[in-house]
Amino acid sequence: MExxxxxxxxxxxxxxxxNIGAAFLGAILxxxxxxxxxxxxxxxxxxxxxxxxxxxxxxxxxxLGALYYSNxxxxxxxxxxxxxxxxxxxxxxxxxGYPMAKKKKRPGQALFTANMSSFIGGSVGIIILTFAGPxxxxxxxxxxxxxxxAILLIAMTSISWLVxxxxxxGMLITMVGIxxxxxxxxxxxxxxxxxxxxxxxxxxxxxxxxxxxxxxxxQVISLINERNKSSENEKVDTKLSIRGSLLTKHDFRRLLxxxxxxxxxxxxxxxxxxxxxxxxxxxxxAVQKKFKSEEELGTGAIEGIAACEAANNAAAAGAFAPLLxxxxxxSGTGAVLLGGLMLWGLNPGPLLFQNNPDFAWGLxxxxxxxNILTLMIAIMVIPFxxxxxxxxxxxxxxxxxxxxxVGSYSTNNSMYGVLVMLLSGIxxxxxxxxxxxxxxxxxxxxxxxLLESNMRKAFIISGGSLNIFFTRPITLVxxxxxxxxxxxxxxxxxLGRRKKEYTV
Amino acid sequence: xxxxxxxxxxxxxxxxxxxxxIGCQSQExxxxxxxxxxxxxxxxxxxxxxxxxFTRMISDIMTxxxxxDGTIVVTNxxxxxxxxxxxDVAHLQGNKANNTLLTFNSGDLMPMVKNTxxxxxxxxxxxxxxxxxxLIFKGKNTKYNDFKEAIEAAKNGGTVIIGGSxxxxxATYEAMLEEIGVSKDNMKYITYDSTGDAITAALGxxxxxxxxxPAAASQYVEAGTLIPVLALATERYTxxxxxAPTLSEIGDxxxxxxxxxxxIAAPAAMSDEAVAFWSEALGKVAETQKWxxxxxxxxxxxxxxxxxxxxxxxxxxxxxxxxxxxxIK
Numbered sequence: 001m002e003x004x005x006x007x008x009x010x011x012x013x014x015x016x017x018x019n020i021g022a023a024f025l026g027a028i029l030x031x032x033x034x035x036x037x038x039x040x041x042x043x044x045x046x047x048x049x050x051x052x053x054x055x056x057x058x059x060x061x062x063x064l065g066a067l068y069y070s071n072x073x074x075x076x077x078x079x080x081x082x083x084x085x086x087x088x089x090x091x092x093x094x095x096x097g098y099p100m101a102k103k104k105k106r107p108g109q110a111l112f113t114a115n116m117s118s119f120i121g122g123s124v125g126i127i128i129l130t131f132a133g134p135x136x137x138x139x140x141x142x143x144x145x146x147x148x149x150a151i152l153l154i155a156m157t158s159i160s161w162l163v164x165x166x167x168x169x170g171m172l173i174t175m176v177g178i179x180x181x182x183x184x185x186x187x188x189x190x191x192x193x194x195x196x197x198x199x200x201x202x203x204x205x206x207x208x209x210x211x212x213x214x215x216x217x218x219q220v221i222s223l224i225n226e227r228n229k230s231s232e233n234e235k236v237d238t239k240l241s242i243r244g245s246l247l248t249k250h251d252f253r254r255l256l257x258x259x260x261x262x263x264x265x266x267x268x269x270x271x272x273x274x275x276x277x278x279x280x281x282x283x284x285x286a287v288q289k290k291f292k293s294e295e296e297l298g299t300g301a302i303e304g305i306a307a308c309e310a311a312n313n314a315a316a317a318g319a320f321a322p323l324l325x326x327x328x329x330x331s332g333t334g335a336v337l338l339g340g341l342m343l344w345g346l347n348p349g350p351l352l353f354q355n356n357p358d359f360a361w362g363l364x365x366x367x368x369x370x371n372i373l374t375l376m377i378a379i380m381v382i383p384f385x386x387x388x389x390x391x392x393x394x395x396x397x398x399x400x401x402x403x404x405x406v407g408s409y410s411t412n413n414s415m416y417g418v419l420v421m422l423l424s425g426i427x428x429x430x431x432x433x434x435x436x437x438x439x440x441x442x443x444x445x446x447x448x449x450l451l452e453s454n455m456r457k458a459f460i461i462s463g464g465s466l467n468i469f470f471t472r473p474i475t476l477v478x479x480x481x482x483x484x485x486x487x488x489x490x491x492x493x494x495l496g497r498r499k500k501e502y503t504v
Numbered sequence: 505x506x507x508x509x510x511x512x513x514x515x516x517x518x519x520x521x522x523x524x525x526i527g528c529q530s531q532e533x534x535x536x537x538x539x540x541x542x543x544x545x546x547x548x549x550x551x552x553x554x555x556x557x558f559t560r561m562i563s564d565i566m567t568x569x570x571x572x573d574g575t576i577v578v579t580n581x582x583x584x585x586x587x588x589x590x591x592d593v594a595h596l597q598g599n600k601a602n603n604t605l606l607t608f609n610s611g612d613l614m615p616m617v618k619n620t621x622x623x624x625x626x627x628x629x630x631x632x633x634x635x636x637x638x639l640i641f642k643g644k645n646t647k648y649n650d651f652k653e654a655i656e657a658a659k660n661g662g663t664v665i666i667g668g669s670x671x672x673x674x675a676t677y678e679a680m681l682e683e684i685g686v687s688k689d690n691m692k693y694i695t696y697d698s699t700g701d702a703i704t705a706a707l708g709x710x711x712x713x714x715x716x717x718p719a720a721a722s723q724y725v726e727a728g729t730l731i732p733v734l735a736l737a738t739e740r741y742t743x744x745x746x747x748a749p750t751l752s753e754i755g756d757x758x759x760x761x762x763x764x765x766x767x768i769a770a771p772a773a774m775s776d777e778a779v780a781f782w783s784e785a786l787g788k789v790a791e792t793q794k795w796x797x798x799x800x801x802x803x804x805x806x807x808x809x810x811x812x813x814x815x816x817x818x819x820x821x822x823x824x825x826x827x828x829x830x831x832i833k
Contacts, residue, residue, distance in 0.1 A: 144710030188695045203584030350727035
């Protein structure tokens with residue numbers, strides 16, 4: 001109850017015209033920044049931060065908070081319409097969003113699903129943050145190297161659901177992802193790996209250009225090929241109105257359960273140190289595979305879009321818990337916000353809620369405000385966004401190419417990103433032509449780095465003993481889940497085979 | 505006609521004189537340097553971290569106090585552990601070289617020299633602004649009461665785990681181990697991406713101790729979740745860190761202090777005039793109240809401004825010592 005009272009007090013801070021304006025501006029900027037591939041919330045917040053020094057700290061953080069938050073909405077736009085994820089959490093959205101927009105010719109509904117699920121997931125996350133933020137942040141602290149290793153092992157099992165029809169190809173491409181992730185500086189010892197004397201390779205393969213290349217630019221290459229085959233420009237018949245983009249009751253019933261489930265899961269993942277919205281989105285999608293979906297995931301299923309979009313927005317809200325309650329940034333963007341707090345003269349850390357309650361609760365209440373504002377803006381722009389799909393291929397090819405080049409350049413402000421994007425585009429195209437799935441490679445690329453660093457830390461702590469995974473309570477429970485996930489399907493299939501033998 | 509002729513002659517004389525004057529003036533301008541409207545400042549570590557705050561604080565003071573006109577654009581280039589950004593800055597040429605700055609700390613120099621062929625001589629060292637030092641903190645639930653107990657346990661074959669960041673924290677940890685005579689197997693070090701991550705691990709009891717500079721740990725000390733147990737300095741800190749003894753106070757050891765200097769460098773091609781301008785400008789920043797109160801005092805640093813000549817000498821010697829100690833040629 002006390003929290004509710006403080007939240008209401010927070011609303012008195014955030015609902016001043018100045019702060020509403022700041023949240024509105026932040027929400028619009030976040031949508032734009034999120035929709036542009038390569039320029040994620042990190043760059044958006046970092047660029048805007050110096051402009052906010054002159055603001056009152058509460059107004060400044062409300063604006064940046066809204067930007068960070070609405071960025072998660074924007075990332076799905078280009079993923080759904082162009083198959084180019086605007087930010088890394090949107091990689092999974094593209095898996096179902098693009099087929100739904102393109103093959104099923106329901107782009108408006110795909111965008112509506114993404115916006116609605118983002119709203120639901122985000123709302124769940126903010127409500128949990130309001131009532132259990134500090135407690136959750138303390139729970140997050142309990143997740144050390146061994147617990148994180150167990151969670152990541154569970155996440156790794158989800159690769160098996162993404163490998164597609166040919167398991168050997170799937171496994172092979174998973175290994176390629178792990179191999180590519182190992183390029184660069186070893187995070188624990190600082191030793192260079194596979195850098196071949198190149199300063200750029202020492203920095204590893206940057207994820208965003210890699211994704212833009214394998215998912216987006218590979219598509220440009222295939223579009224050029226298709227265009228050569230038939231000169232006809234495929235025009236998508238799109239309904240350019242909000243009404244035409246509305247979801248049916250049935251659609252909404254399909255969307256709600258995965259969005260709520262992912263809301264809870266995403267918030268929890270967001271609270272974990274170093275996990276972030278990308279892992280949240282992957283986990284949300286993987287969990288959805290375990291539940292029933294009306295259509296198969298990956299073919300344009302509403303459940304698929306809802307699961308990952310709700311999870312990444314919830315994770316963004318969850319990441320505020322350790323940031324506000326403990327002064328621990330859960331992500332790169334969180335780190336910039338933390339730096340901002342220091343420059344505004346506030347002391348982020350365990351005493352923030354005590355020393356600056358107006359600020360902390362003003363920010364939380366502004367997240368509610370930003371969530372509603374962003375939903376409204378995002379729905380209103382759907383008709384304009386869907387127009388992108390009626391652009392003829394001959395214009396689409398240069399447009400996507402420019403988006404890919406600019407996006408991959410702006411990740412690190414260097415041509416290295418563009419080079420990585422072009423090469424991974426070729427890799428993606430070759431894979432696509434030979435029926436190799438890209439999702440397992442991207443998933444293993446993201447998770448392998450985290451898994452390696454956590455597993456090695458766990459082994460340093462235990463002196464190389466496996467005991468650490470079975471003697472700590474949280475790790476033990478997670479390891480049991482992990483082993484069950486592997487053993488149960490094997491036992492089931494063995495039993496099934498036996499049953500068959502008996503009946504025959 | 506006569507008057508007209510006189511007027512024309514007068515105008516011609518004025519024109520010639522003014523052209524000559526402008527010519528003299530432009531010669532004068534080319535001798536002294538004035539910064540461009542946009543200054544690019546590269547930071548080779550993540551936004552929000554210690555180096556980033558250091559840089560943004562200086563750029564903020566430079567702008568508000570009108571020490572340098574124009575806009576300062578801070579860019580974080582972290583590829584290759586920052587090596588890509590440092591390499592880019594080192595090789596800039598022409599006017600760009602005069603208008604580019606780089607945040608350069610001992611924590612940047614060590615991995616650069618160790619992992620690449622880039623050396624401090626590829627830069628102009630403009631100034632050193634301050635010196636930072638580290639402490640060791642324990643979490644609330646760490647089983648050792650103080651660091652003396654931890655050293656005893658490690659000497660008796662036990663295992664103590666310390667977490668910390670990369671670069672200078674590792675160098676300080678290694679120097680401390682050498683002094684107390686404990687092996688790396690008994691007092692292990694886990695490298696985290698940032699000090700913040702290492703503190704998170706200490707708060708969750710995943711490491712027993714954490715090595716950190718005062719700024720990052722200060723809030724947790726105030727909240728009672730981190731306890732300072734050892735000052736890696738020649739004398740005790742003040743304020744809420746005063747409780748931490750130095751190494752010589754807890755046993756028959758010499759004090760260990762590895763100064764972590766925070767400086768600013770520029771491309772090797774920066775002109776002497778520009779170097780003089782920036783070195784002086786940074787000296788002015790170091791004199792401001794905002795720098796002293798909001799940066800130095802708040803983060804418990806030691807103010808130690810060195811101009812370009814002294815800073816270059818200091819950094820060159822530091823690099824030489826580090827390379828010798830680590831067998832780098």
